[in-house]
Amino acid sequence: MGTTMRAAVFEETGGPEKLVYREIDRPEPGRGEVLVRVRACGINGFDLLARGGRYKTGQAKPHILGGDVVGSVDSYGPGCEEKVGVGENVALHWVISCGRCEQCLRGFETTCLRYGYLGAKYPGGYAEYVVVPERNIFPLGDYPDLNVAAAFPMAFGTAWHMLVERAALRPGETVLVQAVGSGIGVAAIQIANLIGAHVIGTAGSDWKLEKAVGMGVDPSKLINYNERDIYDEVMKMTNKRGVDVVFEHIGGENFGKVVQSVTRNGRLVTCGGTASYDVSMNIAHVFHKQVSIIGSNSATRWEFEQISRLLLEGKFEPVVDRVFPLQEAAAAHEYLDGRSGFGKVILSVGD
Template identity: 35%
Template structure:
């Protein structure tokens, strides 16, 4: 099979496309014929040795995939050969086949194509877990989404609306904000042109945001925590800015606020029934047309490096997908 390989930590340009032996499914795994693979921010980190786990060389990047089950290990009972599925792989998806633990594989609705499915699992799974289990977002509350045109940010906008919140989308350009507006955002903030804290206060009548969804970190976190409402919850989703912020904890005391970590991958493994219930709701919203994964660009397997660079350079809107078949 063909696979994109990382043989030493470095930039995306050092990845190579090679022919290698197909993996074999272990007892608790399935073998997936990959049709499409989602590109996510961790892919930009894992190839440079900057992510929380470092796979042994050589490895393929790509943390999520969609395709067809081609073999099933004897301990996997909920899947069969021929099933259309999405899979959370950690790495390995930028290849024609990947072996995946059965508990990380989920059938997809017949209405969902492979590119949409490859763009769905990680972003919508993360944002649903963040807003439901971690923030307990309630109808009528105000949700501020930073990086609102990116993969997880756009999913948070759509899910926030589906949950009945007033959504303020914040992004770095007018073009990106138009994408968030099309996804249902009620108010828009261009934080390259205006002060985030001042705009949030203006749009909330001085109250601040009840829930803040932050996949960016850095300076935006510093401003966001100062624009949070009484009893507010700030969700720590990621650090796309490159800087992990430090928190003056007196700010949480003054607002009776909580800063809450979001780690969907661990949640999915530790609370599989809750994760499955989340996806039942997400698939229902997708069928109702409330969730519309935005795949802004697709790249063939041979151009996976270009897809990773697009994300690393923060040029991506919505999701970027590598098409394999």
């Protein structure tokens, strides 16, 4: 009712310059919903694709991106339990599921028939305020840096669902982590460390591989895929055995090589294809060795609760590449388009 907020929005798809910082209507929390004052929002590859027009999100215009949101509880709509106090900091689970469809009833909320993501189907965190169902907020306690916390939800949630739930990575196994410099690659390394699995990491440049060493990856277990053949290197590093699990989110031309790198009865888990969705592989590398290729999508609320607790216990250290103020969302997109960083790019939403 005449209440406004500032947000970085786009009216039409296109380049980074389509993101405009301006005043729009502030949302009101409905029944069972909470209004969150956004403090920081991570940028994801999806945001760039949606802004560029590669995804139809279904959200009304102006479109508000941003699924990686941390902030503080501002106010509750009617019918809420109000377990988290007003003013307390929270991280938002980005999957909004219906709770009633066949998949939800089976406990598979990440494949809900009617799901929508924050920042895609629903208005996201490139704004001063966002509304979500109350069940999507998770307390952050006194976590010291909200810009760092905003590097956490999607990267660690997605990687956790992939490695723990879908691929069931076990202590002592070897996992090949693709693109260790990406937000999700950083998360995969830290989760593999926590499980007690061995990591082989790939990246497109040596300086990113060196940073992975700082997270505990053995310097002799790193592959620059622009200079070396991933399959040849994995075979050298594993005495021709191959890896138990491949953590895949790149797709593109190296996909066949990483499928080939899986050991007998191993598995490849994938959540995306940042290079390309079109891949080719030799199917004999799958059936002959009984390799499982496993899809993975987002994370459940239960998993989100588990990883939030681990974050607060200091088990995870999300990595921030660079922080931009929300006003400079267009510049942040332009920066990320170059894909030069290590870790996540964050929008800080100030007073």
